[in-house]
Amino acid sequence: MTPTRIVCIRHGESTFNAAHRLTGRDPGHIDARLTERGLGQVEAARAALHDIAFDLVVTSPLTRAIQTTKGLFAGHPAKPRILVEVLHRECQESSCDIGRAASVLASEFPDVAVDHLPEIWWHAEGAPDADGIHIEPRPLFDRRVVDFRTWLAGRPERTIAVVGHGTFFFHLTGTWLDNCETVDLDLSRLRMSR
Template identity: 30%
Template sequence: MAGKTIIFVRHGESEYNKAMRATGQDPFLRDAPLTETGRAQAEEAQGVLRKLQEEVGSDGWLLLSSPLQRALDTAAGLWPSRFFAPAERLERLEVWPELREVITGCDDLGSTPQRLLEKYPHLQQLNLLPEVWWTVPAAYQNLPADGDAMKDAYKDDEDAFEDADEAVFDSRVALLIEKLAAVPESKIVVVAHCDLIGKLTKKMGLKEKTTSGGFRKGWWLSNCECRMLRDFHFS
């Protein structure tokens, strides 16, 4: 049986990334979009993606994206003909909450499907997402899904959000691997996040060379880096 070919793409520079590089402190931006630089990175990566796809055949690809805005913005710039394709063209694009980033900052708190649809009205599949598809600790599940209350709760109690997310992470990755293995397509583009891709690929047994000549487990990508895994067999 043929294996899966997967191109992993990390999102472009987000407003959160930009602020963190400038100050080293969480700017408490919730679900930040791409910066102008990030949008340019996504557009520049179009050629890289096409070349990788052509190595194994340019047809029959599934595009998957995290629901966080920086990933959706990247998918839009990286592969606009697929991202904005009318639904009747039956080109495969799916948004999977399992591809969201590991919570390490306020930026990893998502937006409701209704809020996302204001920005991406053609993506009616966003209606299939739960109202809250990111991890929220039990103590804060009564808060409104949108607005500042949840952001303020994160500012006051970061550890609660991060601990709750860590507690479900292994099961999330296990489900993600099951879903990747089960899709009918053998060729997949995954637009997601640094820690998620790194920890997912580590679980898949992948390694990368370090600058010192050694190896580390997982693939840890820079903004809008595209890296292809060929003919991978899920056990």
Template identity: 35%
Template sequence: MAPNSRIILTRHAQAEHNVGLDYSIHDAPLTPLGKKQAAALAPQVEALSQEVDLVATSPLKRTLQTTKLGWAPAISRLGGLEKVILLPEFQECNDFPCDTGSSQEILSQDPELHGFNFSHLPPDWTSKQGFWSADRTRIAQRAKWVRQWLRNRPEQTIVLVGHGDILRELTASAEGPSGYMWKNAEARMFTFDPSTVEGDECFLWQEKGKEVAVAGGYAPTSTEDDILGVGNGKKL
């Protein structure tokens, strides 16, 4: 257990569903611009990549692509893509097609994702049912599970790549989810709140000025669209 570890959270780069707010695109991958944004992240975090001990990511296509491109220096140093840990618990919150992952078979056949180890993904992780549902209680449970997983890891510096809505859930406080609007391919550094690190919630905390890098612009999530009054998003 490493309660003093540093957690570098990263949002995926621009994906196809961010363009035109089309949430019907299943497991939306990065756009050509998104790939450029993700690749532009790598030189911004090159020095920090030398300190990274572990890389983990949501197993949706856009986060896998962002991880591969944006954290390439760290991944190479740590032994390649097969060493990246895939966390289905960190999938995006909503049950739109764009936020629904793909099966092991589909992911393993994608040439852009060759090298990742999909063998540990449970068959039902894409079901959006039960533990994997878009219910607020389940989302909070998954976010807490991820915080506990991070706290219990022995590594000192961990990269975790995810999505805007689940990142706000992960960085929640006792008052509720964060309201921060994550930018595309943005990385921010967090540590554990000393007052809660030993408890079940083990909230994360960020010092002011601990932004790491921003490689892309801002594209709203489906939940943010609902808050902002645009698009076809639904409130969680």
């Protein structure tokens, strides 16, 4: 059964977002966390999601997405299951898109199950660029977008929230989201071309 509603939610403002906006440069924030402003955005967004009976929340394993997920769905009346999934992590092209080991995430977020993730779950292949970042090749990223659409279409849950990232959501939905902005994803209107 295909889900009847999928709500994509971009994470709150991260330290990378704030620093990059000021300087236009990559500040070197590996797996960037939310800023105080980002935490406030999460708190402000909670009310709009409160009355949606989510069955499942799928979050990226990047820290800013996990923080957003915990802030949005802690105490949610539907008590949705939270699943950490790597397919919709951000396109790796900046320092903030480099993850931290699954064991480190498990230690910091003991209430979030990450034991199914490989220890290194982000793109770490090939030679890094001059800044030490392994840039994810575009064909690999495009493949992940298609694979995530397919994965979502096969889910048994009826109402799903997906907490993730701007570039990934743009390629998934065609809409650029601001921090904590949402868009409904209609899988029936998307091509599943390979």
